[in-house]
Amino acid sequence: MVKRSSSAPRPGASTRWPRRVFSQGSDPDPRFSLANERTFLAWIRTSLALFAAGVALEAVNLPIVPGLRRASAIVLILLGVAAPAQAWFGWVRTELALRRGRGLPPPLMAVPVGAGLMLVGVLVLLGLIL
Amino acid sequence: MLAWRRTATAFVVAAAGVGRFLLPHLGGRIFLAAVVSAAAVVIVAAAALRRRLPPSTAPAVLSSARPPGPWLAAVALATAAGGLSVALAVLAGSH
Numbered sequence: 001m002v003k004r005s006s007s008a009p010r011p012g013a014s015t016r017w018p019r020r021v022f023s024q025g026s027d028p029d030p031r032f033s034l035a036n037e038r039t040f041l042a043w044i045r046t047s048l049a050l051f052a053a054g055v056a057l058e059a060v061n062l063p064i065v066p067g068l069r070r071a072s073a074i075v076l077i078l079l080g081v082a083a084p085a086q087a088w089f090g091w092v093r094t095e096l097a098l099r100r101g102r103g104l105p106p107p108l109m110a111v112p113v114g115a116g117l118m119l120v121g122v123l124v125l126l127g128l129i130l
Numbered sequence: 131m132l133a134w135r136r137t138a139t140a141f142v143v144a145a146a147g148v149g150r151f152l153l154p155h156l157g158g159r160i161f162l163a164a165v166v167s168a169a170a171v172v173i174v175a176a177a178a179l180r181r182r183l184p185p186s187t188a189p190a191v192l193s194s195a196r197p198p199g200p201w202l203a204a205v206a207l208a209t210a211a212g213g214l215s216v217a218l219a220v221l222a223g224s225h
Contacts, residue, residue, distance in 0.1 A: 017199045034131070040202055041133045044209050045140050051213035052144060058220045059152060070221075077217040084206040091202055 021092055025099030032098050040091040046113070047083030050076050057124075068127035072120045079116045082109055134178035137205075141171045148216055156223040163215035170212030177201040 016022040027033075054076030057069055064072075086109035093105045145167050152160050180198060 018203075021199070037131070037202070038133045040206075041137045044205060045137055047209050047213060048140050048144055051217055052147070055152075055217055055220050058217075058224050059155075073217075073221070077214070077221075080213050080217070081210055084210040087209075088203060088206040 018092065021095050021099065024096060025101065028098040028101075033095065036091055036094045036098065039094070040087045043083050043087030043090065043109075047080050047087070050080035050083060053120075054080060064124060064127035065130050068123045068130070072123040072127070075116050075120050075123070079113055082112065085109075131181050134181045138171075138175050138178040141174045145171045145212075152216070152220065156219060160216070160219040160223065163212075163219040166215040167212040170208035173204050173208040177205050 054073045057064075057073040057076065062069065086107065090105075090107055090109075097104050145164075148160070148164055148167050153164055177198065180201060
């Protein structure tokens with residue numbers, strides 16, 4: 001048996017944190033909130049992978065030009081720092097949109113992460129060739 | 131939730147990798163970073179335990195799916211702090 005929550009705002013909704021999210025609109029379908037939470041966790045795991053790649057580039061002795069290797073590692077680590085920020089702010093923006101019944105915001109970090117990874121690929125390739 | 135379990139496992143594997151491969155090479159320099167990353171694992175594991183799956187025989191109460199805002203913020207901060215501390219220790223150590 002599945003019980004559904006009502007769409008009306010709860011009396012204690014404004015006591016939940018962050019208040020600027022839960023003080024607005026009404027509780028959405030729980031499935032949407034859970035999907036938003038899974039997206040948050042996916043960004044966290046992406047961050048972990050980016051950090052691991054950056055650390056591995058520096059820690060493991062690879063036949064790559066040192067300057068280019070360090071530059072690639074720094075780009076990966078910076079992307080790894082930005083990913084948790086995207087996870088949190090993306091979760092807040094999406095939860096707000098769901099509560100207000102508006103269209104979902106696009107992920108702000110999707111393009112920078114893609115461009116950064118492409119840059120890292122080019123740097124590593126150059127480091128291997130040169 | 132399965133996604134929490136998956137994330138917690140990834141953190142445990144990453145911290146084990148730091149402890150196994152980086153701690154012996156970098157020694158004291160990375161000790162603080164290892165402590166911070168271990169703390170991140172503890173935070174994620176605690177958050178995952180709060181969101182564990184109910185027994186399959188229990189009725190699914192969808193209204194109980196309240197987003198754990200403070201836990202999400204703690205996990206995001208712990209990820210950034212743990213990753214950055216290990217990365218900085220490795221960058222400084224390989225200089």
